[in-house]
Amino acid sequence: DAMVIQNPRYQVTQFGKPVTLSCSQTLNHNVMYWYQQKSSQAPKLLFHYYDKDFNNEADTPDNFQSRRPNTSFCFLDIRSPGLGDAAMYLCATSSVAGETQYFGPGTRLLVL
Amino acid sequence: SQQGEEDPQALSIQEGENATMNCSYKTSINNLQWYRQNSGRGLVHLILIRSNEREKHSGRLRVTLDTSKKSSSLLITASRAADTASYFCATESNFGNEKLTFGTGTRLTIIP
Numbered sequence: 001d002a003m004v005i006q007n008p009r010y011q012v013t014q015f016g017k018p019v020t021l022s023c024s025q026t027l028n029h030n031v032m033y034w035y036q037q038k039s040s041q042a043p044k045l046l047f048h049y050y051d052k053d054f055n056n057e058a059d060t061p062d063n064f065q066s067r068r069p070n071t072s073f074c075f076l077d078i079r080s081p082g083l084g085d086a087a088m089y090l091c092a093t094s095s096v097a098g099e100t101q102y103f104g105p106g107t108r109l110l111v112l
Numbered sequence: 113s114q115q116g117e118e119d120p121q122a123l124s125i126q127e128g129e130n131a132t133m134n135c136s137y138k139t140s141i142n143n144l145q146w147y148r149q150n151s152g153r154g155l156v157h158l159i160l161i162r163s164n165e166r167e168k169h170s171g172r173l174r175v176t177l178d179t180s181k182k183s184s185s186l187l188i189t190a191s192r193a194a195d196t197a198s199y200f201c202a203t204e205s206n207f208g209n210e211k212l213t214f215g216t217g218t219r220l221t222i223i224p
Contacts, residue, residue: 042214090154097210103154
């Protein structure tokens with residue numbers, strides 16, 4: 001089945017230790033999104049790719065970076081995680097920007 | 113903030129009753145979407161309604177859109193225990209910026 005896969009499902013890291021979250025898709029969608037979602041809050045868009053074009057949200061901290069080496073994969077790098085970065089990180093794809101998004105199950109990040 | 117507001121924040125009803133959730137937004141839109149999120153999981157797309165549509169149905173779901181009031185409602189009829197989840201509206205503005213802005217969400221609990 002076509003899907004969006006996120007690994008790992010749970011990630012524990014130490015304060016200040018770089019961490020990478022991964023997302024892959026078998027939908028062959030042009031657009032990929034990364035969201036941060038804290039408890040009982042709405043998903044907050046960090047950035048998105050339209051093909052290889054990277055679009056950063058104005059309020060996304062510099063601590064967050066992303067790579068999209070090919071259509072199928074996208075990575076979220078957190079260079080120096082702080083306690084406030086503990087959250088669920090959601091990856092989503094879309095065949096047409098602004099239309100239906102397909103979400104992965106998310107990676108829950110815990111920062112110790 | 114462009115974020116939409118959802119009302120109520122939380123709703124508890126008996127199984128079999130109908131559930132209605134409302135969403136208000138701030139900017140002119142191309143489309144409005146509703147998503148469901150089960151606890152600790154990714155979001156699942158439910159329905160998309162375009163700015164030139166007023167009502168849309170999908171199974172037990174009915175969505176209305178009033179662009180003059182910048183509001184939408186989601187009706188779930190004959191609720192089931194499995195409908196227990198958080199429901200988010202999301203809008204694509206007509207600025208053509210390729211992204212969705214999510215509302216604050218309604219936490220729906222169906223009591224068996």
